Each structure stands twice: as structure tokens, then as C-alpha cells.
Amino acid sequence: MVLKDNAYGHGISLMAALCHEYGIKKAVVRNQTEALKVRDFFDYILVLADIPDEPITNVVYALNSIDMIDKFPKNTRVEIKVDSGMHRNGVSIYELDSAFFLCQQRGLHVEGVFTHHRSADELSSEWFTQEENFKKLKEYALELAKKYQIARLNFHSQNSAALFRAGECLHDMVRVGIAAYGCLYEDKNLYKDRGVEQLQPVLCLFASKIATRTLKAGERIGYGGIYEAEKDMVVGTYDVGYADGLFRKASNNYKTPEGYSILGRISMDNLSLDTDKEDVCIFNNANSYAASCDTIGYEVLVGMRAYIKRNVI
Numbered sequence: 323m324v325l326k327d328n329a330y331g332h333g334i335s336l337m338a339a340l341c342h343e344y345g346i347k348k349a350v351v352r353n354q355t356e357a358l359k360v361r362d363f364f365d366y367i368l369v370l371a372d373i374p375d376e377p378i379t380n381v382v383y384a385l386n387s388i389d390m391i392d393k394f395p396k397n398t399r400v401e402i403k404v405d406s407g408m409h410r411n412g413v414s415i416y417e418l419d420s421a422f423f424l425c426q427q428r429g430l431h432v433e434g435v436f437t438h439h440r441s442a443d444e445l446s447s448e449w450f451t452q453e454e455n456f457k458k459l460k461e462y463a464l465e466l467a468k469k470y471q472i473a474r475l476n477f478h479s480q481n482s483a484a485l486f487r488a489g490e491c492l493h494d495m496v497r498v499g500i501a502a503y504g505c506l507y508e509d510k511n512l513y514k515d516r517g518v519e520q521l522q523p524v525l526c527l528f529a530s531k532i533a534t535r536t537l538k539a540g541e542r543i544g545y546g547g548i549y550e551a552e553k554d555m556v557v558g559t560y561d562v563g564y565a566d567g568l569f570r571k572a573s574n575n576y577k578t579p580e581g582y583s584i585l586g587r588i589s590m591d592n593l594s595l596d597t598d599k600e601d602v603c604i605f606n607n608a609n610s611y612a613a614s615c616d617t618i619g620y621e622v623l624v625g626m627r628a629y630i631k632r633n634v635i
């Protein structure tokens with residue numbers, strides 16, 4: 323399970339404990355700080371991009387480029403990230419032999435080879451081409467493992483979209499993030515008959531009321547006064563704003579799942595709604611909320627500040 327960036331905003335410690343409870347033994351995190359937070363809950367943790375002063379025993383570090391090799395302390399466990407077509411990071415097939423060689427010289431333990439997909443969530447053949455490239459890289463890596471006397475290598479390539487495109491785990495493990503949080507974008511053509519529609523978003527954001535006011539027709543709300551009451555109305559002010567990770571873009575332009583409208587501009591710590599209910603669900607599906615702000619569910623989720631209180635229901 324991918325727990326990077328505070329478990330996609332869900333709260334890394336809470337999610338790690340849940341993973342443990344449900345028997346998930348492997349995790350992917352962003353850096354050493356996150357690895358330290360979850361080290362007791364997993365057998366294996368892959369750090370995507372960090373160089374430790376002191377490696378942790380159950381943690382394996384991604385090697386994103388050849389230049390990083392001599393920055394790792396001796397005896398660090400590493401997995402080599404290979405570039406199968408995304409061209410963001412990872413070593414190329416031409417560098418792979420050198421990567422194994424230099425790791426051996428440096429005294430690093432190479433334990434796996436993995437890649438990442440750039441377009442598995444788009445209707446094109448790109449993910450398939452990358453998968454073909456990875457197969458070649460995998461065969462070559464197995465030859466190199468013999469050459470450098472490495473007994474076993476862990477191979478993996480699939481994020482959520484690639485897992486659901488393939489319908490099965492193609493290598494030794496998968497790295498599932500967004501699907502586990504129930505927010506894999508549900509495109510009927512992409513993931514036909516894979517049961518994606520059964521995935522439910524697990525994160526809801528609730529706001530509590532700070533104040534109630536009665537507006538007279540013609541009165542305007544908040545910064546810039548961009549919303550004007552057409553008739554006398556009751557308005558609630560709630561305790562979330564863009565400081566908490568909401569987007570100002572949703573100002574005057576979004577309806578909550580219960581059908582309440584955001585009135586006027588979202589401010590730093592507040593927003594106004596056409597209700598005076600005590601607690602209101604602001605969103606229960608990050609993808610639908612994201613659509614009203616021209617972004618994606620991922621950005622909404624990771625934007626939820628770590629200090630917001632999380633309750634597991």
C-alpha cells in the first residue's frame with residue numbers, strides 16, 4: 323500500500339495501523355521521516371526518494387539515478403528504479419549494468435528493480451508499451467543478477483491504474499495508492515469489468531458552524547462581496563478554508579454533497595453556506611470536488627493539512 327504524503331492526506335499513522343490490522347505487510351513512503359513513523363507496522367518499506375544517514379533495517383531505498391549511488395551509506399538495501407518510458411527518474415537499460423556494478427562496489431544490497439507508469443490512467447496503449455519495456459528490463463536485470471551473484475530480485479511496476487488495466491498482479495507486488503483510498507477515477511472504458519465502481523472514497527471532510535447570520539436581500543458576503551443575497555436568507559459560517567487545503571477556486575462555485583452552496587469567497591479559515599446546520603460534509607468524494615476546481619482527486623487529498631483531526635469510522 324502506498325502511504326506517501328501522509329497517506330494521501332488520510333493520516334499516515336492511522337492508515338499504517340489499519341494496514342497492520344488488515345494484514346498488509348508492505349508499504350511505500352516518500353522519505354525517511356515517513357518511514358520512521360510507520361516502521362513498526364510493516365515487514366518491508368520502500369522509500370521513494372531519500373538518502374538516509376543511517377538506514378533502517380526493514381527499509382529499502384529507491385535508487386533513482388546512478389549519481390546517487392555513492393551518497394548512500396554502505397549496506398543500504400536498495401531497489402533500482404528503471405526508466406521504462408516516463409523519463410522522470412530511474413536508470414535506463416544502457417546504465418543498468420553500471421548501476422549493479424557501482425552498487426556492488428559501494429557495498430549496497432540491490433534487492434529489486436521497479437518502474438512507474440506515466441499514462442496507465444489514460445485510454446491509450448502507452449501503459450502497454452511501458453510494460454513491454456519493463457519486461458525487457460526485467461530479463462536483463464535477471465541476467466545481471468547472475469553476473470553479480472544476487473540471489474533474488476523483487477520486481478514491480480503497477481500503480482492502481484496499471485493494476486486495474488491488467489486485471490492482475492503482473493510481477494512480485496503492486497504499488498496501490500489511490501484505489502485503496504477509493505478514489506481511482508472511474509472510467510468505464512479504461513477498467514471494464516474490473517469492479518472499480520465498487521470502490522468507495524473513504525475520506526470525507528466535515529466543517530463545524532462558527533456563526534449564523536440572517537442576511538437581508540441585497541447584502542453581500544465575505545471578501546470582495548462577490549455573493550449577493552437575492553432575498554432574506556439564513557447563512558452559516560463554517561470553520562474550514564484554504565489554509566486547511568480547500569481551493570479558493572471552489573468559491574461561489576460548488577455544492578456540497580447535501581446540496582448546500584458555497585456563498586462568496588472561501589477565506590483562509592472560513593467559508594459560508596446557505597444553511598445553518600451544525601456540521602456539514604464539505605466533500606465525500608475528492609474526485610467530484612476536484613472536478614469543480616479543475617484538478618484531480620490526488621491534489622485535493624494530499625492538500626488536506628496534517629493537523630485536521632481524523633476520525634476512523
Ligand SMILES: *Cc1c(COP(=O)(O)O)cnc(C)c1O
Binds near residue numbers: 324326481501
Ligand atoms: C504515487 C506512486 C504510486 C501509487 O500511484 P496510484 O496512482 O496512487 O496508485 C505507485 N508508485 C510510485 C512510484 C508512486 O510514486
